[in-house]
Ligand code: C2E
């Protein structure tokens with residue numbers, strides 16, 4: 001806002017006239033305007049009018065800085081009598097500035113220089129409210145030229161100061177949560193990174209995205225969403241311990257900046273803490289809601305040195321974390337870039353997949369656990385990609401959900417399943433998976449009715465599989481959708497029970513006909529000491545009491561089948577009976593009107609442990625050996641490829657992407673060695689392990705390698721300043737074969 005001009009507008013004129021009356025009164029008569037003789041009186045009058053209007057005030061001081069004149073209006077503001085102020089030091093009326101930028105132009109400093117000054121912002125001392133003035137002054141001198149003091153004026157700028165402070169706040173903070181905003185965080189990250197690069201320091205960022213926030217917003221309303229975001233901000237500050245390091249980028253996205261932290265063990269632990277903290281239930285206006293969080297982490301200088309690169313890479317990591325099932329953290333690694341590109345291509349290909357007839361349904365039998373007779377089939381969608389072959393729905397359904405394609409795919413599956421099932425012999429049921437996005441669509445009942453009437457399938461033979469995530473919306477809409485579906489006469493099954501929040505609460509209120517117990521839950525039940533068995537019993541008892549069926553999913557071995565039979569689960573679906581089959585196979589098997597299957601499979605569940613085969617490197621002296629990693633734990637690994645290595649030999653194991661682990665051989669037999677790491681590996685957030693530290697690009701730069709992000713791949717590929725590798729101490733399996 002510019003300084004207001006003194007104008008003779010109508011209201012101003014009125015106040016000026018009023019103000020002038022006293023002076024005119026003293027003069028006794030009205031002056032004729034504008035003769036040179038009266039101009040100084042006019043000027044005096046104008047000044048007085050101005051002074052009395054409260055828009056500005058005048059001051060003068062003597063050579064010692066003591067007040068010799070002060071307008072009445074400022075005396076009032078200061079809450080003091082004019083007489084009490086006269087003779088006081090002028091500088092004492094104002095607070096001393098405390099910020100360094102103002103230090104240059106303090107009042108004592110300008111007065112001492114005896115030079116003129118304009119619009120010095122000064123804050124009133126000894127007053128209750130915050131009052132600011134812009135003060136200007138001109139030195140004046142005695143006839144002999146000696147400095148006599150100052151005369152000047154002041155104007156109230158409290159409002160402007162307040163407005164600009166608010167603007168600063170708006171430019172710095174997110175008004176909802178009070179956290180730094182995107183703009184400010186961007187600047188902070190940029191300045192930190194450029195300073196840290198010179199000082200060879202590390203800096204990490206975490207991007208956090210809330211899972212299922214949109215549902216809260218959509219179902220409980222925006223005010224509830226806002227309240228939730230505030231609570232999220234508080235929890236984040238609590239974990240991070242410093243409010244100025246946390247920002248809200250917008251929506252439900254947050255960013256944390258962590259200076260001097262590149263240890264992935266510590267970063268992973270913090271990410272874990274954040275996810276746990278944000279996943280605790282929230283209470284908002286008496287409603288309880290649960291959300292989750294995913295975290296992507298990138299570390300400078302390893303994963304990027306500019307803020308754009310670092311943020312893009314943290315974003316890729318975040319995306320991978322969400323794709324990995326949400327509620328997880330992921331570190332950036334160079335293969336994520338490739339994965340992102342792959343996904344982009346899949347996303348595009350998926351758009352044409354239906355038109356190109358690449359989508360089809362396979363059917364997996366659902367079998368009565370007591371009689372071994374098939375009672376129905378679950379329709380499982382398949383994508384036969386022209387280059388990649390059959391792609392798992394676990395991979396492309398989430399893509400379809402995110403890219404708005406699930407509606408069309410889901411509707412197609414529903415129609416196709418009804419058409420096929422209508423032609424099956426007998427009364428076998430067909431189960432179709434319904435995504436929560438489809439469930440939230442008002443038009444779902446209409447789509448179902450159409451699929452039923454076009455195919456002629458009886459509603460009681462169609463079962464819709466719904467996952468627990470629809471309950472996170474916890475709203476009247478969910479209840480009314482359930483009711484509308486039940487009114488059509490279709491059956492409802494709760495899918496994947498045991499993987500989500502598994503609250504038995506919904507079972508009592510939602511009108512399910514069946515509970516499908518997830519395969520992970522059953523697998524867990526066969527492990528010693530597991531309580532899953534007891535929980536399954538409880539679920540079965542509850543289901544029986546409520547007249548619901550139960551299906552155990554993913555049963556592969558005979559011991560699992562025995563267990564679920566013992567626990568009185570009514571139906572079983574799994575490889576122990578049959579893999580999903582194409583519709584023509586199904587028709588063949590059911591030719592006689594029914595299909596009875598003898599369960600076959602391994603006696604006991606196969607262990608999940610896999611022996612791995614991953615090519616890695618081992619460095620000894622100055623030589624690089626290409627070896628194979630057979631298994632790895634946090635403290636050590638089994639490696640293969642180098643022959644006859646004495647115990648105690650030190651290797652640096654190269655896991656790729658700058659991950660080097662110093663280790664020593666603790667077991668050695670032929671071409672296999674057990675090595676123990678000097679520093680334990682840490683959780684990589686993706687079910688794997690990684691080193692907590694990596695070779696720093698700073699170190700490589702010092703060794704003459706151009707300073708870029710960490711080169712992907714293995715250390716062997718990095719050009720060394722010496723230009724050559726050393727001679728091998730040990731021979732390798734490939735030498736052996738060659739020899
Ligand atoms: P789901 O609904 O839980 O389906 C069961 C999954 O377990 C299927 O995987 C099935 O092939 C697999 N399975 C069955 N028996 C066994 C077993 O003994 N061992 C093992 N390891 N796996 C077994 P699939 O076909 O890959 O489908 C994955 C998920 O994709 C499904 O999980 C479902 O959530 C989703 N999906 C499949 N079709 C559709 C669809 O048409 N629409 C929607 N929205 N989602 C679908």
Ligand code: MG
Pocket residue numbers: 378433465495
């Ligand atoms: Mg299912």
Ligand code: MG
Pocket residue numbers: 495496516518553
């Ligand atoms: Mg399932």
